[in-house]
Amino acid sequence: MTPSAPAPVRSARGTHRLAAALAAMAVIWLGLLPRLAHWPPVADHVRRMEQGGVNPAAMFYTELERLPLRPDWVPDQIALWQWPPAPRERR
Numbered sequence: 001m002t003p004s005a006p007a008p009v010r011s012a013r014g015t016h017r018l019a020a021a022l023a024a025m026a027v028i029w030l031g032l033l034p035r036l037a038h039w040p041p042v043a044d045h046v047r048r049m050e051q052g053g054v055n056p057a058a059m060f061y062t063e064l065e066r067l068p069l070r071p072d073w074v075p076d077q078i079a080l081w082q083w084p085p086a087p088r089e090r091r
Contacts, residue, residue: 036042049056
């Protein structure tokens, strides 16, 4: 028996999908994001950060004065590094 032909077709389809995904990422990274920096709300934010001595390209959450508060449902839905789950206190 000879090998079936659809295997190379599937491989070519996967290659085309990978190429399309990489092209989409390149368009976003090299075209859309640089243009977004000139949008007035983003440009104002970048200018305020630079005036405050913060490099917006290297900003970390530790540089924020106060982290945003999270909703009360988050601890109920997300339990990281807790085994067994701790009983929830009433407020």
